Amino acid sequence: MKNFEKIKALVHKNKENIINHWVTAVTSNSSIDKTREFDDCSTILELVLQSIEHDYNNISASQSYSLLEKELHSFASFRALNNFTPTQTANYLLEFKRTIYTFVSDSAREALAEEFIDFNNLIDDLAVLTFQIYTDAREETIVSQAYALEHDTPIVKISQSLLLMPLMGIIDTARAQKIIESLLDAVVENQAEIAILDMTAVATFDTHVANNILKTISAAKMVGTKVILSGISPNAAMTIVKLGVDLSQVETFNTLENAISHANERDGLSLREAS
Structure with a gap:
């Protein structure tokens, strides 16, 4: 059985120094946010440690490795x-490997040699995986941006007081401004009480997207329209929590169907109260 007992002991003994050294290596000569990189390095290191609790031949089938992926x-x-450049992304895990090597004393190199062969192969595989994900995401971004440039964001009138705006592709600053303007024009023209922003087809949810959505919600609120979000996937929800984005004041639904049902119930309640 091939295990990583010596490497695990080495990492646990030097964990804080390894993280600091790694962050310095990946942020040198760049304007990358060190706080975010520290969080990423810490998380990846912890998941790698959990993965190498298993012997080398069983790592890829473990739950820990799935979380790492x-x-x-x-x-x-x-x-x-x-x-981020392709080089920055490709070098990230390779810098991690180099960092580990710097904490191995000359006297320990021979004792760790056999474990390092498998460890080296594991990290190289992770580096290739990371770069492939990066490449796929870049291609998806290009396609989504091209689609977004060719198609206006539609607004669908569900009822007298309810509008639906399905979003898709990449929401950059220019598109966010167009979304805000289109939504405001529509809610004022239709005197809508509620507008649903459906996020099902949004390619990626990050801080930038979240901030643009929050601006849209605030702008609509200023003209008397309540905005609710639908299509928030479990992965998007986890990302929102991880990024620290505060959507606590916004009603969110995992599916468009649930959002429309809720809005109709709310609309019915308003009519009953008015009568």
Whole structure:
């Protein structure tokens, strides 16, 4: 059985220094936010440690490795959408490997040699996976941006007081401004009480998208329209929590069907109260 007992002991002994060294390596000569990188490095390191609790041949089938893959997917997708270069992304896990090596004393190199062969292969595989996710996300972004440029964001009138705006593609600053303007024009023209923003077809939910959505909600509120969100997937919800985005004052629904049902019930209640 091939295990990583010596490497685990080395990492646990030097964990704080390893993280600091790694963050310094990936942020040198750049304007990357060190706070975010510290969080990413810490999370990835912890998931790698959990994964190597298993012997080398069983790692890929473990729950820990599955969690590590999901984290790397989020990590690489974020970089693809936020103008990180391919080199920065590809080197990230390779820098992690180099960092581990710096904490191995000369006297311990021979004892750790066999474990490091498998560890090296594991990290190389993770680096390739990360770069592939980054590449796929970049291609998806290009396609989504092209689609968004060719198609206006439609607004559907569900009822006298309810509008639906299904969003899709990448919501950058220019599109966000267009969304706000289109929604405000529609709610004023229709005197809508409620507008649903459906996020089902939004490619990626990150801080930038969240802030643009919050601006849209605030603008609609100023003209007397309540905005609710639908199509919030479990992965998007986890991302929102991780990013610290405050949507506590916004009604959210996992499906458009649930959002429309809620809005209709609310509309019916308003009519009964008015009568």
